[in-house]
Amino acid sequence: MSKVIIIRWGEIHLKGKNRGIFEKMLEDNIKHAIKDFDLTFKKISGRYLIKDFDEIYTEDIIKKLSKVSGIHSVSPCEVVKSNVDDIINKCVEIANDLSGTFKVETKRADKTFPILSIDFSRKVGGEILKNNHDLSVDVISPTHTVSIDIRETGETLIFTKIYMMMGGMPSGSSGKGLLMISGGIDSPVAGYMMAKRGMKLSAVHFHSYPYTSEYAKEKVIKLAKMVGEYTGGLKLYVVSFTKIQEEIHKLCKEEYMITLMRRFMMKISETIAKNNGLQAIITGESLGQVASQTIESITSSGSVVKIPVLRPLIAFDKIDIIKISEKIETYETSILPYEDCCTVFLPKHPLIKPNLKKVQIEEEKLNVEELIFDALSSIEIIEL
Amino acid sequence: MIYLDNAATTKPDLNAIEMSNYINETDFFNPSAKYHGGLITSGIISKAKESFSKIFGSNFEVIFTSCGTESDNTAIFSYARRGNAVTTLGEHSAVYECYNALKKAGYDSRFAEINKDGSVSIDSLLKQIDKNTVFVSVVHVNNETGAINDINYIAKKCKEINPRLIFHSDGVQAFGKINVKLSNYVDLYSLSAHKIGGLKGVGALIKNKNLKNLKPYIIGGGQENGLRSGTENVFGIKIFEKVALDKFNNFERNFNHVKNLNKVFLDGVDKSVFTVISGENSSPYVVSISARGLRGEVLQHKLESCGVLVGTGSACSSKKPHSRVLKSAGYSSDILDGVIRISFNYDTNVEDVKFAVEKINENAISLKKAMYNL
Numbered sequence: 001m002s003k004v005i006i007i008r009w010g011e012i013h014l015k016g017k018n019r020g021i022f023e024k025m026l027e028d029n030i031k032h033a034i035k036d037f038d039l040t041f042k043k044i045s046g047r048y049l050i051k052d053f054d055e056i057y058t059e060d061i062i063k064k065l066s067k068v069s070g071i072h073s074v075s076p077c078e079v080v081k082s083n084v085d086d087i088i089n090k091c092v093e094i095a096n097d098l099s100g101t102f103k104v105e106t107k108r109a110d111k112t113f114p115i116l117s118i119d120f121s122r123k124v125g126g127e128i129l130k131n132n133h134d135l136s137v138d139v140i141s142p143t144h145t146v147s148i149d150i151r152e153t154g155e156t157l158i159f160t161k162i163y164m165m166m167g168g169m170p171s172g173s174s175g176k177g178l179l180m181i182s183g184g185i186d187s188p189v190a191g192y193m194m195a196k197r198g199m200k201l202s203a204v205h206f207h208s209y210p211y212t213s214e215y216a217k218e219k220v221i222k223l224a225k226m227v228g229e230y231t232g233g234l235k236l237y238v239v240s241f242t243k244i245q246e247e248i249h250k251l252c253k254e255e256y257m258i259t260l261m262r263r264f265m266m267k268i269s270e271t272i273a274k275n276n277g278l279q280a281i282i283t284g285e286s287l288g289q290v291a292s293q294t295i296e297s298i299t300s301s302g303s304v305v306k307i308p309v310l311r312p313l314i315a316f317d318k319i320d321i322i323k324i325s326e327k328i329e330t331y332e333t334s335i336l337p338y339e340d341c342c343t344v345f346l347p348k349h350p351l352i353k354p355n356l357k358k359v360q361i362e363e364e365k366l367n368v369e370e371l372i373f374d375a376l377s378s379i380e381i382i383e384l
Numbered sequence: 385m386i387y388l389d390n391a392a393t394t395k396p397d398l399n400a401i402e403m404s405n406y407i408n409e410t411d412f413f414n415p416s417a418k419y420h421g422g423l424i425t426s427g428i429i430s431k432a433k434e435s436f437s438k439i440f441g442s443n444f445e446v447i448f449t450s451c452g453t454e455s456d457n458t459a460i461f462s463y464a465r466r467g468n469a470v471t472t473l474g475e476h477s478a479v480y481e482c483y484n485a486l487k488k489a490g491y492d493s494r495f496a497e498i499n500k501d502g503s504v505s506i507d508s509l510l511k512q513i514d515k516n517t518v519f520v521s522v523v524h525v526n527n528e529t530g531a532i533n534d535i536n537y538i539a540k541k542c543k544e545i546n547p548r549l550i551f552h553s554d555g556v557q558a559f560g561k562i563n564v565k566l567s568n569y570v571d572l573y574s575l576s577a578h579k580i581g582g583l584k585g586v587g588a589l590i591k592n593k594n595l596k597n598l599k600p601y602i603i604g605g606g607q608e609n610g611l612r613s614g615t616e617n618v619f620g621i622k623i624f625e626k627v628a629l630d631k632f633n634n635f636e637r638n639f640n641h642v643k644n645l646n647k648v649f650l651d652g653v654d655k656s657v658f659t660v661i662s663g664e665n666s667s668p669y670v671v672s673i674s675a676r677g678l679r680g681e682v683l684q685h686k687l688e689s690c691g692v693l694v695g696t697g698s699a700c701s702s703k704k705p706h707s708r709v710l711k712s713a714g715y716s717s718d719i720l721d722g723v724i725r726i727s728f729n730y731d732t733n734v735e736d737v738k739f740a741v742e743k744i745n746e747n748a749i750s751l752k753k754a755m756y757n758l
Contacts, residue, residue, distance in 0.1 A: 209685060210682055210684075210685030210686050210688070210689065211679075211682050211685075213681060213685065246754060249754070249755075250754075345755070
């Protein structure tokens with residue numbers, strides 16, 4: 001018979017009466033993710049099933065599913081009629097490609113199936129052993145598990161692989177946030193982390209042309225698009241930051257550059273968030289990683305906004321952030337060597353522990369409202 | 385728009401394209417085809433080869449390739465896998481990275497030092513050469529500074545030490561711009577079409593007819609006498625022939641014109657802001673200058689907004705390494721940060737150069753004011 005892909009969901013099963021809402025969201029997100037493939041998508045008890053697809057696209061479909069938050073795992077399965085011989089033959093055929101240790105697991109939703117689960121597993125295992133001498137049995141920690149799922153529909157699903165997916169909650173189930181994306185390694189990871197928890201994302205980027213190149217902006221667009229794949233697309237707000245940087249550079253003490261920049265970025269982000277129904281700002285800050293991410297600096301930048309600022313990486317080591325960025329495939333793009341706006345006019349000795357009062361005194365030298373107004377009126381919006 | 389990045393690429397010669405368009409319309413046949421059409425297109429290639437023989441003399445023959453980089457790779461990997469191979473620190477990456485790859489593979493790759501203007505230190509080069517040297521590659525015109533290496537003289541000197549070595553030169557920035565009369569000491573010479581008004585995707589390897597055992601880098605159907613397989617880009621080759629002949633026939637006129645542009649430019653550049661990196665004996669087509677303490681890329685963007693396109697010799701970012709060549713030439717990082725490269729074409733207008741130099745001065749000064757609160 002044919003192949004199908006089973007999709008198992010994650011945390012949703014912990015939900016109570018409102019579970020249906022989450023299921024619906026997940027279902028819609030999955031359908032959106034695989035909309036370009038010709039296939040049938042179906043809900044079965046506690047799981048989803050994809051069938052009637054061209055087998056050559058199996059990996060591609062799984063790749064798409066790997067970007068849908070709320071899915072726990074998927075397995076490509078063989079489908080056979082629920083009779084003893086067909087199941088055994090298929091299991092033997094699949095196991096022919098395996099080597100090492102294995103076990104057989106049977107689930108019998110169809111209680112009319114004539115052999116008990118445990119007995120059937122043993123029987124299939126015996127047949128596999130007879131046909132493949134590269135395999136031996138290990139029921140505790142086998143290299144491979146041949147899973148047999150005898151369903152009430154008269155069909156049996158057989159699979160050996162479980163691909164772990166994103167987990168988390170369906171996108172859209174946890175509100176909407178605005179990701180401050182810089183072009184570095186951390187911010188795309190921060191976006192991914194929030195997307196995993198079901199937050200819909202928009203993103204804001206500050207660029208400083210001509211001090212930064214168009215390549216830097218293109219890189220951010222690429223990264224934002226990659227993050228957007230986890231939230232069914234996103235809107236990127238690109239803000240020109242040149243004037244603000246020039247003014248700070250001209251009027252304020254050199255060491256306050258980054259501290260003041262961060263405050264401007266926060267305020268501008270808050271306005272964008274409010275104007276677009278976004279409920280939180282998300283940053284890639286990690287405590288103590290750089291001068292602008294000490295607790296004092298975070299206090300200084302956080303104090304200018306009322307909206308929640310979510311910092312999913314706050315307690316992560318760089319090495320762990322890099323691991324995630326490699327997993328979500330943003331790392332290679334993040335390390336492309338284009339200047340981002342944080343490194344222009346970089347002071348030799350940025351403030352590590354800014355004093356809020358002194359920061360405010362420096363800030364008063366600037367026409368903050370007018371600068372923010374100008375920056376906001378220059379916004380370019382890119383749908384990704 | 386004033387385009388002064390002609391060392392990166394030149395605007396294709398529309399006249400040559402139009403005159404060659406019949407190859408796309410009627411004579412589109414595969415040159416290897418055995419019917420009449422194939423004979424016509426293979427004839428177009430033969431004629432192009434004759435034209436290149438006219439330019440380089442009958443001691444040399446041409447192998448058409450896809451680009452200068454392919455020509456360099458073909459030459460180097462064909463011979464440099466024995467003994468030791470010598471090149472300079474002033475090479476384009478197309479040569480430099482081949483030598484690096486050989487070094488990584490365990491071969492003896494040697495790099496000669498360069499002078500401040502980017503030309504090779506001949507003493508350093510000759511010291512690296514010994515009886516085991518099989519291959520020497522020296523760029524004719526450096527792509528960043530325009531420094532000219534006297535390859536005929538250098539090839540002769542190299543062969544005095546070891547007559548059996550093979551001498552190659554990357555002539556991508558020289559051909560069609562400066563005098564490229566090759567002596568018999570030069571064995572191989574790389575060209576690229578798009579640097580002189582041809583199309584991207586076409587290059588050539590000029591080969592001394594005395595040279596034996598050149599191995600193809602791309603094998604297959606045996607085109608180009610088995611030295612470069614793959615269906616020939618007849619259209620691109622035809623245009624390359626036309627622009628090459630045009631540059632050859634108008635060499636003096638173009639050279640004097642560009643020399644004048646170069647003088648106008650260098651006279652106009654504000655020396656209190658800029659350091660001139662290109663030496664006096666460089667190709668007039670390329671000028672490298674540095675706005676000390678500024679970032680070349682930022683100045684490049686500023687100029688772009690004034691309608692002037694220039695190249696950068698180095699990166700603007702602290703994360704990106706400086707120009708390898710200029711670093712080897714011994715410049716400090718405040719100079720390396722601020723490098724921009726201006727490169728002319730034969731048809732660059734003197735008024736445009738005057739406007740550009742004005743904008744270059746103006747923007748560098750205003751940027752300096754902004755960056756340093758002057």
